[in-house]
Amino acid sequence: MADTLLSRFLRYVQIDTQSDERSNTCPSTENQWVLQRLLKSELETLGAANVRLTDAGYVIATIPGSRPKAPRLAFFAHVDTAPDFCGTNVKPVVHRNYQGGPIKFADNPRLVLDETVAPELLKARGKDIVTASGATLLGADDKAGVAVLMTLAELLLKGRRGKHGDIRLCFTPDEEIGRGVEKLDLRELDADVAYTLDGGAPGEICWETFSGDAALVEIEGVSTHPGEAGTKGMVSALHLAAKLLCALPREKCAPESTTGRQGFIHPTRVEGGVERAIIKFILRDFDLDGLEQKRVILKGLCRGLQAGTPGARVTCKIRKQYRNMAYWLKKDMRPVERAREAIRAMGLEPNDHPIRGGTDGSRLTENGLPTPNLFTGMHNIHGPLEWVAVQDMELAVKTCAKLAEIWAQKPRR
Ligand SMILES: [Zn+2]
Secondary structure (H helix, E strand, O other): OHHHHHHHHHHHHOOOOEOOOOOOOOOOOOHHHHHHHHHHHHHHHHOOEEEEEOOOOOEEEEEOOOOOOOOOEEEEEEOOEOOOOOOOOOOOEEEOOOOOOOEEOOOOOOOEEOOOOOHHHHHOOOOOEEEOOOOOOOOHHHHHHHHHHHHHHHHHHHOOOOOOOOEEEEEEOOHHHOOOOOOOOHHHHOOOEEEEEEEOOOOEEEOOEOEEEEEEEEEEOEOOOHHHHHHHOOEOHHHHHHHHHHHOOHHHHOHHHOOOOOOEEEEEEEEEOOOEEEEEEEEEEOOHHHHHHHHHHHHHHHHHHHHHOOOOEEEEEEEEEEOOOHHHHOOOOHHHHHHHHHHHHOOOOOEEOOEOOOOHHHHHHHOOOOOOEEEOOOEOOOOOOOEEEHHHHHHHHHHHHHHHHHHHOOOOO
16 A cells, blocks of 8 residues: 555645635636646546536545445545745655654755654654655645545545445645635535544644634825935835834744744735735634734734824734634544544554644534544645655555544444
8 A cells, every 4th residue: 555655645746736825716726726637537547436526626526335324424635735835846755764864855955854853753763754855845735635535545445345434535725725615515525524634643633723813904104205205204004014013922922932722923924015015914822712812912003003103094804714623523522532543443542632723624613514633644844844654644544444434333423
């Protein structure tokens, strides 16, 4: 299995599928169609049923089971990669039978992947590791999940109908820009419980995420010739944007200074000039009170800026993005308990782990489809040090197969 899994993974990461939040289309980038069409045709070749590429760019397929009364399970992976770092011309490098020590990169000699930045490498000795070449991200987030699910499909479709119910596979676009399940019809998916394959180290299961909001601050200034700015009343929106950023209480709520269960206010983009500037933020916290505090801080700073600069116009619009899936999962922990059982059956220790981000599962769970997140083996994601071990992806395939069996042994919800 390891060889087909690896060749699949290498094939997928070489297709540039970065999403782009500035685009209004779905998927946000043309290249995601390329991978989706490939997945569709591979699923058809493997013999999956009801393979469909929807108008909005989702691939949905069924692995038929032999237990019609079993709850219907769905597995998700996202095909896009993060826009944070270059994802074009990914050149994957396979380090067979890794024996420890630093890994160097041909396309960036200054880069080093070692145990100081990736302590999980200590557990990767003897495994086959894949990295990028130093100039790009690898895209294991989430091509690892995609390769895991495609290999799961092959495994289950090749054997005689296994001891599982019908399994739905769903490959989503645009997860990295927060639109992963926006155009997904849950009635069409018709699943009782789901898992995203978008997590890290073997054994990891995430059923608690941040709650997230997005904020857009718009500053309108007054433009004049800079030579007459003093007499003609220039108000620089750009300068006010800088002032706002400097006023953020960074020691308490910047992503760089918070860990664990602390939330943050994170400016993600600044654009503009003298006349007009915008700043985009994301606000994150595990609980809604904490999130509300962050909204209050940001709005307060904007009001202060407005009060101190009557010539400008400062507005702050905040919109909901997603909510902590734990609110719903705590009411029925079976999806989590059964995942733990499957992980234990692989000889792994389940590692419940709140995720300092959101997942497609946050939205799905809120919309009535309980969806914890499972490990795929990816590490150091969204940057040039990203890596994954083939054997860890293989463990994820086996965990999913086991999980399907476990659900088939239990009554429908
Ligand atoms: Zn991901």
